Structure formats: C-alpha cells, structure tokens
Amino acid sequence: MARSKEQNERMRETRKEKIRNAALLQFVKQGLFATRIQDIAAEAGIAQGLLYHYYASKDEIFVDLINDALDKTIEASYSVRDMETGPGEKIRFALEKLVETIEHSQTFLDTCRLITQATNSTAIPLEAQNLILEKRNIPYQVIEKIMEAGQKEGTVVAGDPKMLSIFFWTSINGLAIYYSTNDNRGVKLDYWVIASMFLIETEREREE
C-alpha cells in the first residue's frame, strides 16, 4: 500500500469539508438548482472532475449539508434545554444568544437560509426531504416543553405552548433570513423586544 490509511482518511475529510464549504456558499447564494457543479468546483479551487472523487453527485453534497445544518439547530436547542436554570431564564438566554448570533455569525445565517430553502422546495433530493421530516420539528418540541414549564413556573405568558414555540422559532428564522440579505449597519437589535412576547415582565433586568 502507498499511504497510511489514517492519513488518507484525514486528507479526504479535509478536502470534503472544503467542498462542502464551497457548496454551502453557492447553494445559499443561488439555490440548489441554479448552482452548477462548475460553480462549486471553482469556489473550492478544484476541477469539476475531482469533485466526483469525494461526492457522487451534487445532490449528495446537498444532503450532507442539510444534515449538518439540521443537526446544528438540534444541538443548539439541546444546549438550551440542558441549562441549569429555570425555564423563563432559558428562553431569555436563548433569545439573547440567538439574536447576537444573527448579528455576528454568517455561518448561522447560512444555516438558516439553507434549511428554509430546503423546507420550501419539493424539488430537493428525497433523502433531504426525509431528513427534514425527521429532524425539523425537534427544536420546536424542545422550546414547546420549556414554554410549558415556564408557564407552571409563572414566568412565561399564557397561551398554547405549541403556538409560543412556533412564534419563537419563526421570529428568529424570519430575522435571520432578513439579515442575510440586508445590510443592517446602524440598527442594533434588542433581543428583549422578542423576549417580551414570551416572558411576563417583572422588572426588566437588562444589562445596559
């Protein structure tokens, strides 16, 4: 044999990641169908042909990316769920961090855009559709339970917890989508405006 297995594995994974990053950039900008293999290859700085040594098809890259994106949002929701605070504080903290992330992390915006894009098209690979069916609702369910606990705690407003969870994620998602295509210099977001949808205002304890 010519090269150590482990070394090959590592190099392969590095190159695959480079391709994924390039593809994410292009998919987010143009969408799955308008993105040509040539676009991805150029963005990654390689020839078209080489791409097929790492991925069998454009669809396969897309599926990989969707899977990553969904897992990221699920992980984020789990880290909120597992916080060692009361449910009201979980909601507050999550919104504070999410708004901050929208303002500062391009990767987060890209993740939101990709999921929204995929969720809103029937013309994506079947495997991607299945992943969405399987994973998309988990963050909604996590927040729903926290809302429910918050109502028992007395810190979250009344109303169907499922509805509150929908408002929670759709506000964040709508904001992320807006931010990814607008230049928002000069507008500083105050997460508390969103938080006030869900939290019973005692004395608004803010850090500014």
Place this chain on the structure above:
Amino acid sequence: MARSKEQNERMRETRKEKIRNAALLQFVKQGLFATRIQDIAAEAGIAQGLLYHYYASKDEIFVDLINDALDKTIEASYSVRDMETGPGEKIRFALEKLVETIEHSQTFLDTCRLITQATNSTAIPLEAQNLILEKRNIPYQVIEKIMEAGQKEGTVVAGDPKMLSIFFWTSINGLAIYYSTNDNRGVKLDYWVIASMFLIETEREREE
C-alpha cells in the same frame, strides 16, 4: 381585421393570468430553476409552445409575478398607513389581519414565499433584482413611521423604530413561511402575542 381589438385584449389577459397562476404555483413549490416550462404549461393545461405567445420567456413570467407580489405587500402597508385611527391601533389591527390572513389565505402565503425566494437568490433575472431593490423596503418604511408616531402617542414601546419595523415584518414573514409548509391544524394563533412586542399593554382589550 378578424376580431375586435378589445375582445382580443381581454382574452389575452385572461390567458396570461391563467399562466401566471400556474407559474406561481410551480415556482412556489419548486423554485424558479427547478420549474420547467413543461411544468407550467401542464399546470395551465396548454402546450409548451403556446406559452411563448404570451410570455417571451420563463424569466419574464417570474418578473411579472415578483412585481405583482411586491405591489400587493406595498398596497397592504399603504392601507394600514391610511387608516383613520391612532398609530397604536394601526399596529394592532394590522397584526390581527395579517395573522388571520396567514391562517386563511393560501395566496398570501404564496406571495410571501415567492418574495422570500427571490430575495434570497442572486440567480434571478436582473429585472427582478431591480424591482426588489426598488420596492422591498417600502413596507418596512411605512411601519417604521407608524412605530415612531406610536411612541409619541405613548402606545408603542421604546426602541429604534427601524428595529421595531424589522421585528414586525420578519415575524410575519417567518410565520408565513412556516405556515406554508406545515400542517397546523390544532394550533390557533393569537396575534396578541406578536402585538405585545410592540404595544404597551394597558388592559389587554381582547375580543374573546
């Protein structure tokens, strides 16, 4: 001449509308690029070739639809602006109607989806890009002014009015996008949850 001009005009416009409706359905489901001329023609119940007697290209249909969609949202925001009530009540009423529309009007959901799709892709016709640049911000500006007036009136919460307007529309848009791809039987939306982001709660005067 063989047929009266006016009659021809009317027939032409009717047929064009039939094509637009079919195209909207397909664009919203699949996106501009994944939608084939054949899909639109089949949806409209005509042959591919006939489509080109009414529109010069797929892009031209898309531009027409985007223009319609943008005009609709602008009109909606103007009708709120021109209400004969105070700014706080304008915000309340607009949200009540918008949430109701999200729950009941497929056309509204399609409109939101199309605009979001277009806004989030650089791979759309140049003319569509220009329309978006030109028209997209108008509803944001309208709501921004109402927020400002509401703050003076004492019914709207403090904070950058531009930011409040962004929260207003991104919440509605995020919700619409979610609703267009989720079966939400069993969840009744309460617009007041969103309204509480913007309105200073006196005594929540609700109709239920």
Place this chain on the structure above:
DNA sequence: TGATATATTGAATATATGTTCAATATATCA
C-alpha cells in the same frame, strides 16, 4: 362562405450542464 388574423400544437433545434473517463501527476513506502 371565404378571407384573415390569431390560437394552438408538438416536433425540431440549440444549448447548457451533470457525470464519466482516459490520461497524467503526485505522494508514500519498500
């Protein structure tokens, strides 16, 4: 009815692009 303009069709054409492949380069290790 006949003349004329428009509507309609579906096959033909042109083109774009996803995928394959033969050729070449490069890296590792014995």
Place this chain on the structure above:
DNA sequence: TGATATATTGAACATATATTCAATATATCA
C-alpha cells in the same frame, strides 16, 4: 529509485430543457 495507490485534470458524453418554428385549427367579420 521503483512500485503502487490515490489525486487531479479537462475533454467527451449523455441528457435535459428552454426556445423556435412549421403546420394546423379556430374564430370573426365582410
């Protein structure tokens, strides 16, 4: 260094699909 496995390239191939077009149908009016 030579053997071998993998990396890399870009041209070739196959296919899908936007658009065109020649042929035919249909409607209106004189």
